[in-house]
Amino acid sequence: MASYTYTPTPDQGAKASVVAYLVVSCVVLLLMMVFGLLMRLEQSQFTAIGGLWFYKIMTLHGAGMVGIVAIAGAAIMWHFLRQYVELSTGIFVANLVIFLIGVVMILASVLIGDFHAAWTFLFPLPGTSMGMWSQGAAALFMGGLLVIGVGFVLLHLDIARAIIKRYGGLGRGLGWPQLFGPDDGNAPPPAVVASTMVTIVNLVGLVVGASILVMMLVNLYVPTFEIDALLAKGMIYFFGHVFINAVIYMAVIAVYEILPRYTQRPWKSNKVFLASWTASTIMVMFIFPHHLLMDYAFPKWFLIMGHIIGYLNTFPILIVTGYGAMMIVYRSGIRWDMCSRLLFVSLFGWAVGAMPAFIDGTITVNYVMHNTLWVPGHFHTYLLLGMVAMVFGFMYYLVKPDENARDSAIDVAAFWGFVIGTMGFTMSFLYSGKESVPRRYAEHLPEWVPYDRIASYFVILLLASVLVFVFRFLTRLGLAGRDYQRASLARSIAT
Amino acid sequence: MKLTSSHYAARMGFGLGVLYLLLATPVARDWMEASMSRHMLVQMPLLVVIGILASRLLPTHWQNSVLAHLGGAIPFVVVALFASTYWMLPRALDAALNDPVAEVAKFISLPLLVGFPLVLAWRRLTLIGRGFVWTNFISMLAVLGWLYIVAPVRVCNSYLVNDQESAGWYMVIGAVLLFLWWLGTLFVGGGVGPDKPDRNGTGTSLA
Numbered sequence: 001m002a003s004y005t006y007t008p009t010p011d012q013g014a015k016a017s018v019v020a021y022l023v024v025s026c027v028v029l030l031l032m033m034v035f036g037l038l039m040r041l042e043q044s045q046f047t048a049i050g051g052l053w054f055y056k057i058m059t060l061h062g063a064g065m066v067g068i069v070a071i072a073g074a075a076i077m078w079h080f081l082r083q084y085v086e087l088s089t090g091i092f093v094a095n096l097v098i099f100l101i102g103v104v105m106i107l108a109s110v111l112i113g114d115f116h117a118a119w120t121f122l123f124p125l126p127g128t129s130m131g132m133w134s135q136g137a138a139a140l141f142m143g144g145l146l147v148i149g150v151g152f153v154l155l156h157l158d159i160a161r162a163i164i165k166r167y168g169g170l171g172r173g174l175g176w177p178q179l180f181g182p183d184d185g186n187a188p189p190p191a192v193v194a195s196t197m198v199t200i201v202n203l204v205g206l207v208v209g210a211s212i213l214v215m216m217l218v219n220l221y222v223p224t225f226e227i228d229a230l231l232a233k234g235m236i237y238f239f240g241h242v243f244i245n246a247v248i249y250m251a252v253i254a255v256y257e258i259l260p261r262y263t264q265r266p267w268k269s270n271k272v273f274l275a276s277w278t279a280s281t282i283m284v285m286f287i288f289p290h291h292l293l294m295d296y297a298f299p300k301w302f303l304i305m306g307h308i309i310g311y312l313n314t315f316p317i318l319i320v321t322g323y324g325a326m327m328i329v330y331r332s333g334i335r336w337d338m339c340s341r342l343l344f345v346s347l348f349g350w351a352v353g354a355m356p357a358f359i360d361g362t363i364t365v366n367y368v369m370h371n372t373l374w375v376p377g378h379f380h381t382y383l384l385l386g387m388v389a390m391v392f393g394f395m396y397y398l399v400k401p402d403e404n405a406r407d408s409a410i411d412v413a414a415f416w417g418f419v420i421g422t423m424g425f426t427m428s429f430l431y432s433g434k435e436s437v438p439r440r441y442a443e444h445l446p447e448w449v450p451y452d453r454i455a456s457y458f459v460i461l462l463l464a465s466v467l468v469f470v471f472r473f474l475t476r477l478g479l480a481g482r483d484y485q486r487a488s489l490a491r492s493i494a495t
Numbered sequence: 496m497k498l499t500s501s502h503y504a505a506r507m508g509f510g511l512g513v514l515y516l517l518l519a520t521p522v523a524r525d526w527m528e529a530s531m532s533r534h535m536l537v538q539m540p541l542l543v544v545i546g547i548l549a550s551r552l553l554p555t556h557w558q559n560s561v562l563a564h565l566g567g568a569i570p571f572v573v574v575a576l577f578a579s580t581y582w583m584l585p586r587a588l589d590a591a592l593n594d595p596v597a598e599v600a601k602f603i604s605l606p607l608l609v610g611f612p613l614v615l616a617w618r619r620l621t622l623i624g625r626g627f628v629w630t631n632f633i634s635m636l637a638v639l640g641w642l643y644i645v646a647p648v649r650v651c652n653s654y655l656v657n658d659q660e661s662a663g664w665y666m667v668i669g670a671v672l673l674f675l676w677w678l679g680t681l682f683v684g685g686g687v688g689p690d691k692p693d694r695n696g697t698g699t700s701l702a
């Protein structure tokens with residue numbers, strides 16, 4: 001058996017490019033959250049912007065959020081991964097630039113061209129607008145997604161290159177020699193294992209996504225080249241699901257890298273850890289059929305596979321990560337600051353958010369729940385209280401003034417505001433889902449409106465808290481790039 | 496250069512020349528070109544592969560100086576891209592069947608304008624460039640396969656619709672297999688590039 005001890009490493013500041021990623025993330029995240037609020041206000045009948053604007057905003061919110069959390073996740077992954085392997089800053093910056101070009105295309109498509117077929121661009125909707133938007137607008141939207149995809153392909157190719165160069169192959173990046181052979185203690189650190197997994201699944205997802213996007217672009221202009229609608233749905237959900245799932249696997253690197261610094265206990269890449277990441281590498285690619293359970297035309301084995309793998313994949317990484325975090329924190333006398341709080345709560349948010357998906361992944365439940373607000377309830381929980389909490393935790397970490405800096409009462413209040421606001425907001429979604437309120441409806445029946453109104457108040461609380469987070473980060477930006485000890489050592493080790 | 500390797504180069508070159516001439520015989524051409532799948536997916540790739548293997552036999556310093564004089568890896572990739580795209584067009588297939596000039600052009604351009612530039616460029620590319628070429632090629636092959644499968648009309652005068660459909664399916668299957676193979680090479684650590692300039696047996700990896 002390998003033995004694990006903690007070896008302290010100096011804490012590195014973020015490169016300017018990482019800071020640029022995070023600043024863009026803050027701004028876009030805030031804007032998209034305001035869009036989210038606008039949708040809830042409309043459903044609450046506090047406003048009357050009308051269906052067209054609701055769906056335009058919904059399209060921007062979906063595409064914008066998915067894109068921006070991917071950017072934020074990539075920033076976290078890149079910041080830590082480059083401490084182990086030699087990454088190209090040029091490619092990293094190129095990805096951000098390409099992303100912004102794609103964003104401009106999407107904005108133009110929606111705001112000028114009135115495209116509003118949702119971020120999932122489900123075939124055949126983009127091409128059958130009934131005159132609501134032009135072919136050009138649809139092409140611009142799908143082209144924008146394609147452009148963003150190209151940037152991420154480049155980023156992942158560079159990561160693959162660097163990991164192969166340092167460790168000798170992606171198999172080794174996942175720690176296979178230590179997983180399948182004797183554990184010599186030389187398995188790559190968790191940050192590398194996670195980056196390897198994300199790179200593999202995203203490369204596969206993006207190639208499939210690019211293919212269906214090109215097919216739909218061809219079909220848009222030459223409709224006689226017909227697309228099988230089920231095939232299109234399968235490919236789109238494969239790509240979309242892998243991509244959005246990968247985001248949390250990038251962000252969790254912050255937990256692996258930062259929490260151990262507080263308690264000086266190592267985060268082990270032991271066999272169980274490696275096994276769960278390898279298992280999820282495969283399962284993440286076969287889990288998407290839980291979105292297709294209602295499509296009876298799919299072969300039965302395919303849907304049953306989705307059901308089973310959906311069940312199985314809920315757990316490995318989540319449990320390994322949750323358990324790992326407990327081991328780091330348990331009786332360590334950890335000092336809670338904004339960063340450690342947010343990172344710790346993110347694991348709770350992830351776990352809580354995964355449960356509704358587990359339930360919805362059950363075929364019989366799915367028939368009644370799937371197109372209700374239950375589903376947004378699920379993914380908003382794990383993305384906001386899980387993924388986004390990791391991002392803000394990382395931001396607080398980077399700009400923490402010094403090792404023993406104390407948080408002001410405002411920040412602590414914002415932390416609780418964020419947790420309570422998010423829980424209230426997502427519980428309203430879940431409760432509405434339980435009451436069979438459909439998702440993606442601009443107008444709600446009078447019976448549903450009370451839930452929407454309650455949700456709106458929680459969203460305002462959540463937004464106010466996020467404003468504090470963002471304000472703190474932006475006003476202390478100068479600290480992000482410096483090298484110094486940020487984590488306050490736990491009471492058990494501090495002298 | 497060691498004697499054994501030049502010996503090997505001579506034999507390899509001879510073998511490739513024989514294969515090339517064999518492909519060019521009327522019997523082989525008639526058989527290959529009788530079906531769209533064999534024409535597009537066996538004969539033409541073989542010509543490219545012959546070009547690739549033959550170019551690798553050229554002396555390293557010579558390859559390097561050509562690369563240096565003609566502007567590096569990217570122009571070479573672009574040339575290969577355009578030349579190979581042209582031969583994916585149904586009209587080009589028809590031309591090759593009906594017009595001897597086009598047939599000769601095919602036999603010359605596939606090794607020379609696709610295989611050769613790829614070999615030169617490959618040496619300079621890292622996994623970023625190589626992976627970019629592979630991922631693009633694979634997704635385009637799949638999309639092209641789909642186009643051939645669903646095309647509402649017969650795209651070639653010389654081939655039947657069902658031939659075109661099976662060619663499409665082979666392309667889709669080929670794309671999937673290529674993708675798996677390429678990912679496999681990453682798992683075992685191949686293709687990071689760039690190849691060392693002094694290494695003998697140039698452009699050693701395909702991935």
Ligand code: HEM
Pocket residue numbers: 032033034035036037039040058059061062063065066069118119120376380383384388438439440441459462463
């Ligand atoms: C303040 C925070 C947020 C609010 C108020 C908010 C609000 C909403 C609302 C009201 C909807 C439409 C629900 C429906 O009726 O179908 C929605 C959909 C969605 N949201 Fe959020 N959201 C927030 C944060 C996020 C985050 C952080 C993400 C991260 C990825 C996200 C991703 C999405 C996606 C993908 C959809 C689905 C769009 C579609 O159905 O096409 N949201 N959100």
Ligand SMILES: [Cu+2]
Pocket residue numbers: 241288290291357
């Ligand atoms: Cu899902």
